[in-house]
Amino acid sequence: MNAYHAELMAAIIAMEIAQTKNFQHLWLETDSQLVYLALKSSSIIPWSIRNRWHNCLNYVRSIGFTFSHVYREGNACADGMANIGLSLPLNFLTWHSSIPDEIRGEYIMNRMGLPKFRFVNF
Numbered sequence: 001m002n003a004y005h006a007e008l009m010a011a012i013i014a015m016e017i018a019q020t021k022n023f024q025h026l027w028l029e030t031d032s033q034l035v036y037l038a039l040k041s042s043s044i045i046p047w048s049i050r051n052r053w054h055n056c057l058n059y060v061r062s063i064g065f066t067f068s069h070v071y072r073e074g075n076a077c078a079d080g081m082a083n084i085g086l087s088l089p090l091n092f093l094t095w096h097s098s099i100p101d102e103i104r105g106e107y108i109m110n111r112m113g114l115p116k117f118r119f120v121n122f
Contacts, residue, residue, distance in 0.1 A: 015056035076106040
């Protein structure tokens with residue numbers, strides 16, 4: 001599985017969970033420009049998950065749905081959650097009812113309106 005496939009699966013699973021919980025409003029935010037573009041053109045969805053993708057699209061068309069792209073620096077909490085997810089075994093689904101300790105610092109900074117910078121060494 002590559003990063004694009006993993007990002008698509010994360011979006012699919014989020015939409016499936018929302019449908020199971022009968023959410024009538026959903027805002028899905030991604031740092032993957034390709035996943036964001038997939039909403040505009042399903043032809044870039046791998047065939048192996050295209051049916052699930054179309055089922056999710058049918059669901060979100062029936063509710064209040066917003067889908068947006070943000071650079072990873074714009075949502076350090078989501079980036080931290082993705083890093084937590086990378087450390088989990090394949091096909092492992094977990095639900096957090098509180099903020100994981102690994103991203104608590106990012107959450108506090110976000111709530112305070114402080115920026116998150118990414119530094120690159122040259």
